[in-house]
Amino acid sequence: MQYRFAFAAFALAASFVHAADSPYAGQERRSIKALSEQEIADYRHGRGMRTSLAAELNHYPGPRHVLEHAQALDLSQEQQARTRQLQEDMAREAARLGERIVQKEAELEALFAGGKANHDSMRSIVGEIGMLQAEYRAVHLGAHLSMQQLLSREQIAEYDRLRGYGGTNPGGGGHKHGMMHGKMGHD
Template sequence: MPPYAGLEGRRIKALSEEDAAGLLAGRGMALALAAELNGYPGPMHVLEHADALGLSAAQRATAESLRSRMLDEARAIGARIVALEEELDRLFAGGMADTGRLAVLTASLGALNGRLREVHLASHIAMRDALRPEQRLAYDRLRGYASRR
């Protein structure tokens, strides 16, 4: 089967339903792998392992705050990305595509995708700063990254 066969039925051609749902939910979607796999834990996973990491009440509150702020901002950006992808799809579906409008939409999408990644990565930086070195090592072991060091 040709690689794009069946995709023409998507609501937004360039996004799977799973990708659109991930953007709207503020999920990481591997946007923070550069941080996660290089010793910068994410607040969501830190909270999942809070007891094993021996988080203090202050560290738990920091992780919860970071997670909440990241999700709020990521959801807002994700909703805008989905809306622009819908607009881009309508532009082509309606036979109204032109290079001027295309340039505006793709520049906006590029900036938003970059900002979304920044939001996810920044939460990892702040989370790392809130943990002690031994907690970061324990996190790596708990997540299966011990072989990395």
């Protein structure tokens, strides 16, 4: 009896070790091996997917989150309208690019799945994916840049507080924001 228990425990432990050695186990069943279903959906909907953290965590708010906190940020009607337009434009362009990324990843998948991959074909598709991912990220970061110009320093500081970010000076240095106290200004 003890022998069977020890053998079962050993077999169970070995299966855990084997699974730990295979972090991709199960992913071979994905339609596009390089992307999870969530990543595919995120690209197709133009979601941020952490592409804007350099902006978001350095006092360049994102339009979607600004809209979520519109009341607490005391946005003017003009700020709300411009933020909505910025969010819609960003989401539309990001979704367009995201769809192209998914298509190119599917092409890369088909190339390897069909046994037709070679260095030239692989490099060509990977290069296209890289350019599309750079454009996708630039669209998101650009929206953060534009958003910062619509808010006052006080609104950005409140945004950071609402989002749980602490620490440093919003807007960095002596940068003037385009929207000060609800009125348009110039840099």
